[in-house]
Amino acid sequence: MPLPVYVADADVYVVDVWSALMPGMIASYVLPLPGGGAAVVDPGPASSADFLAGSLEQLGLRLEAVIVTHVHLDHAGAAGHLAEENPGVKVYVHPRGAPHLADPTRLWESSRQVLGDMADVYGKPKPVPRESLVETSDGGEIPLPGGRRLVVLHTPGHASHHQSIYDPQRGVLFTGDSAGVILETAAGTARAPTTPPRLKPKLYLESLERMRRLEPGMVAPTHFGVWPEGARELEVQVEVFRRWMDALAEIHARGVRDPVQASRLLAARDGEASKLYKAGGYIRAFFLYETVWGMLDAIERGEWP
Numbered sequence: 001m002p003l004p005v006y007v008a009d010a011d012v013y014v015v016d017v018w019s020a021l022m023p024g025m026i027a028s029y030v031l032p033l034p035g036g037g038a039a040v041v042d043p044g045p046a047s048s049a050d051f052l053a054g055s056l057e058q059l060g061l062r063l064e065a066v067i068v069t070h071v072h073l074d075h076a077g078a079a080g081h082l083a084e085e086n087p088g089v090k091v092y093v094h095p096r097g098a099p100h101l102a103d104p105t106r107l108w109e110s111s112r113q114v115l116g117d118m119a120d121v122y123g124k125p126k127p128v129p130r131e132s133l134v135e136t137s138d139g140g141e142i143p144l145p146g147g148r149r150l151v152v153l154h155t156p157g158h159a160s161h162h163q164s165i166y167d168p169q170r171g172v173l174f175t176g177d178s179a180g181v182i183l184e185t186a187a188g189t190a191r192a193p194t195t196p197p198r199l200k201p202k203l204y205l206e207s208l209e210r211m212r213r214l215e216p217g218m219v220a221p222t223h224f225g226v227w228p229e230g231a232r233e234l235e236v237q238v239e240v241f242r243r244w245m246d247a248l249a250e251i252h253a254r255g256v257r258d259p260v261q262a263s264r265l266l267a268a269r270d271g272e273a274s275k276l277y278k279a280g281g282y283i284r285a286f287f288l289y290e291t292v293w294g295m296l297d298a299i300e301r302g303e304w305p
């Protein structure tokens, strides 16, 4: 079992929860708290709940709080398992996400429809007991034992119930899926939006702009890792998002509706898309096709430009 990587500037352990299957894809962030506790931002899929629990054990940290950026299976699937095994742990979630953690039935069904077999790979989430759920407010703080401060920003766009988590003392912003992905691929580091269907492009951009105004020193997207020059990274995300939307609006105007075909056309003219395309496999299917699908869907609904 690989040891979590400690990033001192952010005072955070990066747990590569999918390292056995696809390393460098899904990060769980473990924040050590004074007194031997830990808060986890995005516990990851249900299928790797045991891996995360094992990592906490390796680190000798006791789980005290789980914070989910949103309820999608790759981010929050393990929340119910962790709440079950650690009675008393609080699970912090956007109010619109809370019902889906309390009863994941509908979330699971819709995920099966959108993701197909991939949903089974992420695993089926267990319900989080209602008494463990804490609904967050925009601009509110998450009270953690030992006094580590975390500020919540509601950042819709990727999903209506998305929240990002800011540690103002260390200047690190946990962006979930609200500020795209930064992935190491064979073709180089790729920076790309992550916008599955029901993307709200204007909200996505507003959220990016709000996060940029914080001028974070570091950003930590769930996909993947802690990156310096956070404010610059967020600017790059704005640029790439606009570029892809404009390119896909043109591609859509030529009558292309199929995300796979549109992805190929986008990759032929855009360097970041090309890296994801060349990577193939999961990266191409999940981080390019899904994103292009969501963008085409938003264009089809008349939400861009």
Ligand SMILES: [Zn+2]
Pocket (backbone or CB within 6 Å): 072, 074, 075, 176, 177, 222, 223
């Ligand atoms: Zn994700």
